[in-house]
Amino acid sequence: MEIFAIIMGSMGGVSAVLTGLFAYFGNLRLEKYKSELQLANAKIKSLTDTSSHISKTQFDKEFTIYQEIWVLLVDLRSKTLTLRPVMDSVDPNESEDDRIQRRLKDFGESFNAFRNGIENNKPFYAHAVYEALNNVFGLCYEECVDYQYKSPGWSKEYWEKSRENNKNIIKAIEQCCEKIRERIESLAVVE
Known part of the structure:
Protein backbone atom coordinates (compact mmCIF):
# COMPACT_ATOMS: atom_id res chain seq x y z
CA MET A 1 0.00 0.00 0.00
CA GLU A 2 2.88 2.32 0.66
CA ILE A 3 4.16 1.78 -2.86
CA PHE A 4 0.74 2.67 -4.20
CA ALA A 5 0.71 5.89 -2.16
CA ILE A 6 4.22 6.78 -3.37
CA ILE A 7 3.28 6.15 -7.00
CA MET A 8 0.10 8.18 -6.64
CA GLY A 9 1.94 10.96 -4.87
CA SER A 10 4.62 11.14 -7.51
CA MET A 11 1.99 11.06 -10.23
CA GLY A 12 0.23 13.96 -8.57
CA GLY A 13 3.46 15.94 -8.51
CA VAL A 14 4.18 15.11 -12.14
CA SER A 15 0.58 15.91 -12.96
CA ALA A 16 0.90 19.31 -11.34
CA VAL A 17 4.11 20.00 -13.25
CA LEU A 18 2.58 18.81 -16.53
CA THR A 19 -0.56 20.85 -15.93
CA GLY A 20 1.58 23.92 -15.29
CA LEU A 21 3.63 23.34 -18.45
CA PHE A 22 0.51 22.81 -20.58
CA ALA A 23 -1.04 25.97 -19.15
CA TYR A 24 2.13 27.99 -19.77
CA PHE A 25 2.64 26.82 -23.37
CA GLY A 26 -1.09 26.97 -24.08
CA ASN A 27 -1.17 30.56 -22.85
CA LEU A 28 1.81 31.44 -25.05
CA ARG A 29 0.06 29.93 -28.07
CA LEU A 30 -3.17 31.72 -27.19
CA GLU A 31 -1.41 35.09 -26.90
CA LYS A 32 0.30 34.54 -30.25
CA TYR A 33 -3.04 33.65 -31.84
CA LYS A 34 -4.68 36.78 -30.33
CA SER A 35 -1.93 39.03 -31.70
CA GLU A 36 -2.31 37.44 -35.16
CA LEU A 37 -6.07 38.08 -35.03
CA GLN A 38 -5.55 41.69 -33.96
CA LEU A 39 -3.12 42.24 -36.82
CA ALA A 40 -5.57 40.68 -39.30
CA ASN A 41 -8.41 42.86 -37.94
CA ALA A 42 -6.27 45.98 -38.30
CA LYS A 43 -5.52 45.12 -41.93
CA ILE A 44 -9.18 44.49 -42.70
CA LYS A 45 -10.20 47.73 -40.99
CA SER A 46 -7.67 49.72 -43.00
CA LEU A 47 -9.01 48.19 -46.22
CA THR A 48 -12.63 49.01 -45.36
CA ASP A 49 -11.94 52.45 -43.88
CA THR A 50 -13.96 54.94 -45.94
CA SER A 51 -11.88 57.96 -45.07
Whole structure:
Protein backbone atom coordinates (compact mmCIF):
# COMPACT_ATOMS: atom_id res chain seq x y z
CA MET A 1 0.00 0.00 0.00
CA GLU A 2 2.88 2.32 0.66
CA ILE A 3 4.16 1.78 -2.86
CA PHE A 4 0.74 2.67 -4.20
CA ALA A 5 0.71 5.89 -2.16
CA ILE A 6 4.22 6.78 -3.37
CA ILE A 7 3.28 6.15 -7.00
CA MET A 8 0.10 8.18 -6.64
CA GLY A 9 1.94 10.96 -4.87
CA SER A 10 4.62 11.14 -7.51
CA MET A 11 1.99 11.06 -10.23
CA GLY A 12 0.23 13.96 -8.57
CA GLY A 13 3.46 15.94 -8.51
CA VAL A 14 4.18 15.11 -12.14
CA SER A 15 0.58 15.91 -12.96
CA ALA A 16 0.90 19.31 -11.34
CA VAL A 17 4.11 20.00 -13.25
CA LEU A 18 2.58 18.81 -16.53
CA THR A 19 -0.56 20.85 -15.93
CA GLY A 20 1.58 23.92 -15.29
CA LEU A 21 3.63 23.34 -18.45
CA PHE A 22 0.51 22.81 -20.58
CA ALA A 23 -1.04 25.97 -19.15
CA TYR A 24 2.13 27.99 -19.77
CA PHE A 25 2.64 26.82 -23.37
CA GLY A 26 -1.09 26.97 -24.08
CA ASN A 27 -1.17 30.56 -22.85
CA LEU A 28 1.81 31.44 -25.05
CA ARG A 29 0.06 29.93 -28.07
CA LEU A 30 -3.17 31.72 -27.19
CA GLU A 31 -1.41 35.09 -26.90
CA LYS A 32 0.30 34.54 -30.25
CA TYR A 33 -3.04 33.65 -31.84
CA LYS A 34 -4.68 36.78 -30.33
CA SER A 35 -1.93 39.03 -31.70
CA GLU A 36 -2.31 37.44 -35.16
CA LEU A 37 -6.07 38.08 -35.03
CA GLN A 38 -5.55 41.69 -33.96
CA LEU A 39 -3.12 42.24 -36.82
CA ALA A 40 -5.57 40.68 -39.30
CA ASN A 41 -8.41 42.86 -37.94
CA ALA A 42 -6.27 45.98 -38.30
CA LYS A 43 -5.52 45.12 -41.93
CA ILE A 44 -9.18 44.49 -42.70
CA LYS A 45 -10.20 47.73 -40.99
CA SER A 46 -7.67 49.72 -43.00
CA LEU A 47 -9.01 48.19 -46.22
CA THR A 48 -12.63 49.01 -45.36
CA ASP A 49 -11.94 52.45 -43.88
CA THR A 50 -13.96 54.94 -45.94
CA SER A 51 -11.88 57.96 -45.07
CA SER A 52 -9.17 59.27 -47.34
CA HIS A 53 -5.80 59.91 -45.77
CA ILE A 54 -4.26 63.18 -46.94
CA SER A 55 -1.61 65.59 -45.73
CA LYS A 56 -2.51 68.64 -43.67
CA THR A 57 -1.36 70.88 -46.52
CA GLN A 58 -3.69 69.17 -48.98
CA PHE A 59 -6.57 69.28 -46.50
CA ASP A 60 -6.02 73.00 -45.88
CA LYS A 61 -5.93 73.70 -49.63
CA GLU A 62 -9.14 71.76 -50.31
CA PHE A 63 -10.89 73.32 -47.31
CA THR A 64 -9.90 76.82 -48.51
CA ILE A 65 -11.33 76.05 -51.96
CA TYR A 66 -14.64 75.01 -50.40
CA GLN A 67 -14.76 78.21 -48.37
CA GLU A 68 -14.07 80.37 -51.43
CA ILE A 69 -16.56 78.55 -53.61
CA TRP A 70 -19.22 78.71 -50.90
CA VAL A 71 -18.92 82.51 -50.74
CA LEU A 72 -19.31 82.65 -54.53
CA LEU A 73 -22.27 80.26 -54.37
CA VAL A 74 -24.11 82.31 -51.75
CA ASP A 75 -23.63 85.45 -53.87
CA LEU A 76 -24.85 83.61 -56.98
CA ARG A 77 -27.92 82.37 -55.11
CA SER A 78 -28.72 85.90 -54.04
CA LYS A 79 -28.28 87.37 -57.53
CA THR A 80 -30.26 84.54 -59.15
CA LEU A 81 -33.19 84.73 -56.76
CA THR A 82 -33.41 88.51 -57.19
CA LEU A 83 -33.85 88.23 -60.95
CA ARG A 84 -37.57 87.58 -60.38
CA PRO A 85 -38.27 88.42 -56.76
CA VAL A 86 -41.75 87.68 -55.45
CA MET A 87 -41.82 90.91 -53.47
CA ASP A 88 -40.19 93.55 -55.62
CA SER A 89 -39.58 97.20 -55.05
CA VAL A 90 -38.87 99.23 -58.15
CA ASP A 91 -37.48 102.66 -58.76
CA PRO A 92 -40.14 104.62 -60.65
CA ASN A 93 -37.34 106.49 -62.48
CA GLU A 94 -35.88 103.21 -63.83
CA SER A 95 -37.49 101.67 -66.88
CA GLU A 96 -38.33 97.97 -66.97
CA ASP A 97 -35.64 97.37 -69.60
CA ASP A 98 -33.02 99.20 -67.50
CA ARG A 99 -34.03 97.15 -64.42
CA ILE A 100 -33.75 93.89 -66.41
CA GLN A 101 -30.34 94.88 -67.76
CA ARG A 102 -29.10 95.93 -64.29
CA ARG A 103 -30.22 92.64 -62.76
CA LEU A 104 -28.71 90.64 -65.62
CA LYS A 105 -25.42 92.51 -65.24
CA ASP A 106 -25.32 91.82 -61.48
CA PHE A 107 -26.22 88.19 -62.11
CA GLY A 108 -23.61 87.89 -64.89
CA GLU A 109 -20.79 89.15 -62.66
CA SER A 110 -21.70 86.69 -59.92
CA PHE A 111 -22.31 83.87 -62.40
CA ASN A 112 -18.92 84.35 -64.07
CA ALA A 113 -17.09 84.54 -60.74
CA PHE A 114 -18.76 81.30 -59.63
CA ARG A 115 -17.96 79.58 -62.92
CA ASN A 116 -14.31 80.65 -62.66
CA GLY A 117 -14.15 79.49 -59.05
CA ILE A 118 -15.43 75.99 -59.74
CA GLU A 119 -13.55 75.51 -63.02
CA ASN A 120 -10.19 76.99 -61.96
CA ASN A 121 -10.11 74.77 -58.87
CA LYS A 122 -11.70 71.67 -60.41
CA PRO A 123 -8.62 69.39 -60.14
CA PHE A 124 -8.11 70.25 -56.48
CA TYR A 125 -11.40 69.15 -54.91
CA ALA A 126 -13.72 66.15 -54.95
CA HIS A 127 -15.48 65.23 -58.20
CA ALA A 128 -18.80 64.64 -56.38
CA VAL A 129 -18.68 68.22 -55.09
CA TYR A 130 -17.87 69.51 -58.58
CA GLU A 131 -20.87 67.68 -60.04
CA ALA A 132 -23.19 69.18 -57.40
CA LEU A 133 -21.79 72.68 -58.02
CA ASN A 134 -22.09 72.25 -61.77
CA ASN A 135 -25.76 71.28 -61.30
CA VAL A 136 -26.38 74.59 -59.50
CA PHE A 137 -24.52 76.38 -62.28
CA GLY A 138 -26.89 74.87 -64.86
CA LEU A 139 -30.02 75.68 -62.87
CA CYS A 140 -28.95 79.30 -62.38
CA TYR A 141 -28.24 79.60 -66.09
CA GLU A 142 -31.73 78.28 -66.90
CA GLU A 143 -33.30 80.82 -64.52
CA CYS A 144 -31.37 83.61 -66.21
CA VAL A 145 -32.53 82.50 -69.66
CA ASP A 146 -36.14 82.24 -68.46
CA TYR A 147 -35.89 85.76 -67.03
CA GLN A 148 -34.09 87.31 -69.99
CA TYR A 149 -36.30 85.84 -72.70
CA LYS A 150 -39.70 86.00 -71.06
CA SER A 151 -42.82 86.60 -73.04
CA PRO A 152 -44.27 90.09 -72.75
CA GLY A 153 -46.40 90.53 -69.65
CA TRP A 154 -46.45 88.76 -66.33
CA SER A 155 -48.44 85.56 -66.69
CA LYS A 156 -49.25 83.10 -63.93
CA GLU A 157 -47.05 80.51 -65.69
CA TYR A 158 -44.13 82.93 -65.57
CA TRP A 159 -44.37 83.20 -61.78
CA GLU A 160 -44.99 79.48 -61.32
CA LYS A 161 -41.87 78.73 -63.37
CA SER A 162 -39.95 81.25 -61.27
CA ARG A 163 -41.09 79.61 -58.04
CA GLU A 164 -40.22 76.13 -59.37
CA ASN A 165 -36.76 77.30 -60.50
CA ASN A 166 -36.10 78.94 -57.14
CA LYS A 167 -37.06 75.78 -55.24
CA ASN A 168 -34.81 73.67 -57.47
CA ILE A 169 -31.90 76.07 -57.07
CA ILE A 170 -32.22 76.18 -53.28
CA LYS A 171 -32.49 72.38 -53.14
CA ALA A 172 -29.42 71.97 -55.35
CA ILE A 173 -27.44 74.39 -53.17
CA GLU A 174 -28.37 72.37 -50.08
CA GLN A 175 -27.12 69.25 -51.88
CA CYS A 176 -23.83 71.06 -52.55
CA CYS A 177 -23.59 71.88 -48.88
CA GLU A 178 -24.10 68.21 -47.98
CA LYS A 179 -21.54 67.03 -50.55
CA ILE A 180 -18.96 69.44 -49.13
CA ARG A 181 -19.71 68.31 -45.57
CA GLU A 182 -19.50 64.64 -46.56
CA ARG A 183 -16.17 65.23 -48.26
CA ILE A 184 -14.67 67.07 -45.31
CA GLU A 185 -15.93 64.41 -42.88
CA SER A 186 -14.45 61.65 -45.05
CA LEU A 187 -10.94 63.07 -44.85
CA ALA A 188 -8.39 61.95 -42.27
CA VAL A 189 -5.31 64.13 -41.96
CA VAL A 190 -2.01 62.28 -41.72
CA GLU A 191 0.58 64.24 -39.80
